[in-house]
Amino acid sequence: MKKLLVTLLSVAMVLAMTACGSGSGSGDGGSSEDPIKIGFFAPVSAPAASADGTSALNSAKLAVELCNANGGINGRQVELVDFDDKLDTKEAANIAENLASDDSIAAVVSGSYSGPTKVAAPIFQDAGKLMVSAYAVHPDVVNAGDLIFSQSFPQKLQGAAAAYYATNELKAKKVAIISVDLDFGSAQVEGFKEELKKINSPIEIVYEQAIDISDNDMSSPVTAAAAAGADLIYSVNYYEQAAQVLREVGQKKLDIPVLGCEGADSFELLNIAGEYADGLYITTNMNRDDENEQTQEYIKNYVEKYDIQPDMVGASVYDAFQVVFAALEECGEDTAAMQKYIAGLENFNTVTGELIRYNDDGSAVKPVQIQLVTNGEYHYAGVIDDPEIIDPANY
Numbered sequence: 001m002k003k004l005l006v007t008l009l010s011v012a013m014v015l016a017m018t019a020c021g022s023g024s025g026s027g028d029g030g031s032s033e034d035p036i037k038i039g040f041f042a043p044v045s046a047p048a049a050s051a052d053g054t055s056a057l058n059s060a061k062l063a064v065e066l067c068n069a070n071g072g073i074n075g076r077q078v079e080l081v082d083f084d085d086k087l088d089t090k091e092a093a094n095i096a097e098n099l100a101s102d103d104s105i106a107a108v109v110s111g112s113y114s115g116p117t118k119v120a121a122p123i124f125q126d127a128g129k130l131m132v133s134a135y136a137v138h139p140d141v142v143n144a145g146d147l148i149f150s151q152s153f154p155q156k157l158q159g160a161a162a163a164y165y166a167t168n169e170l171k172a173k174k175v176a177i178i179s180v181d182l183d184f185g186s187a188q189v190e191g192f193k194e195e196l197k198k199i200n201s202p203i204e205i206v207y208e209q210a211i212d213i214s215d216n217d218m219s220s221p222v223t224a225a226a227a228a229g230a231d232l233i234y235s236v237n238y239y240e241q242a243a244q245v246l247r248e249v250g251q252k253k254l255d256i257p258v259l260g261c262e263g264a265d266s267f268e269l270l271n272i273a274g275e276y277a278d279g280l281y282i283t284t285n286m287n288r289d290d291e292n293e294q295t296q297e298y299i300k301n302y303v304e305k306y307d308i309q310p311d312m313v314g315a316s317v318y319d320a321f322q323v324v325f326a327a328l329e330e331c332g333e334d335t336a337a338m339q340k341y342i343a344g345l346e347n348f349n350t351v352t353g354e355l356i357r358y359n360d361d362g363s364a365v366k367p368v369q370i371q372l373v374t375n376g377e378y379h380y381a382g383v384i385d386d387p388e389i390i391d392p393a394n395y
Contacts, residue, residue: 049238052113110141113135113136121144135317149363155183170257191395221245237260240268240269270376
């Protein structure tokens with residue numbers, strides 16, 4: 001009888017330690033007194049990405065700070081293990097190797113662009129380490145494997161949403177495209193053109209120019225867009241070039257609205273463009289006017305701590321941490337259980353709105369927000385929630 005009792009107790013202990021949702025939070029990573037370590041990397045010191053890197057790191061620190069202030073995860077504090085990838089793929093690979101080989105790291109959040117993130121993703125996948133990417137938009141990120149998830153939209157989806165909005169809401173007829181000469185730009189332009197054909201849009205593309213990432217003189221392409229008779233400029237650029245497009249349009253006193261993308265969703269765009277930022281439309285994933293309590297609390301806490309307005313980069317990072325926190329709380333540090341939990345999330349409330357679900361490849365399905373800059377601030381201008389457009393599986 002004693003032997004039977006010992007056997008049954010042993011089995012019960014094993015089940016309790018391995019079951020997802022036990023609430024123990026101990027997982028495989030340490031005792032209840034050890035902190036739960038989450039890896040993180042962002043382009044903090046890269047000149048061309050410093051604003052985004054700052055937003056990403058700020059939100060990562062804020063997420064961890066608030067989590068710990070609320071008691072941590074199942075009674076354990078969270079420790080942020082952060083690195084600066086400098087927007088360098090070699091640096092990102094080294095960081096990924098370090099984090100992937102560290103058994104004390106429970107999971108990783110990428111706060112970087114597609115270049116570093118798509119290099120890091122297969123390293124984490126091969127090492128059996130779960131990673132959630134905040135805003136990297138290249139499909140190769142999630143294509144690395146089942147342990148990799150993405151919080152933001154793929155590039156072509158954003159382009160499709162822009163085409164839909166330009167056609168149905170802005171009623172454009174002649175569009176000039178000015179885009180950064182990187183995959184970030186070309187893929188969105190491709191999605192834009194494909195959606196125009198799909199919906200039989202009356203829009204005619206009257207001018208198109210790809211711009212080198214180092215070129216901030218937008219005088220020539222903006223002048224050419226106006227000469228071509230454009231009634232809308234589709235600007236697929238990061239914040240610095242996007243701001244220069246706006247400045248040229250404003251200083252030339254052109255009556256041409258500008259539709260941008262999430263690359264223009266930055267406090268730095270508002271600083272650089274100044275008064276000329278007003279009137280800019282963007283496709284993004286953050287609605288500043290969302291009445292969701294979680295969204296407004298995030299904005300309030302961010303402004304109080306950093307004295308600047310948050311952007312979609314920071315909000316996406318914050319969301320990625322909330323997903324990881326939820327998985328850790330439910331599953332402990334069991335990677336397989338965390339993966340299953342995240343893959344099964346539905347209607348998950350985030351700062352950037354409702355996460356409807358993750359597709360089989362780990363990409364998020366969520367509405368596309370349209371923001372309009374008014375009086376130097378981003379505000380609600382619309383939302384695109386057509387299932388055909390917002391499902392990454394269609395691209």
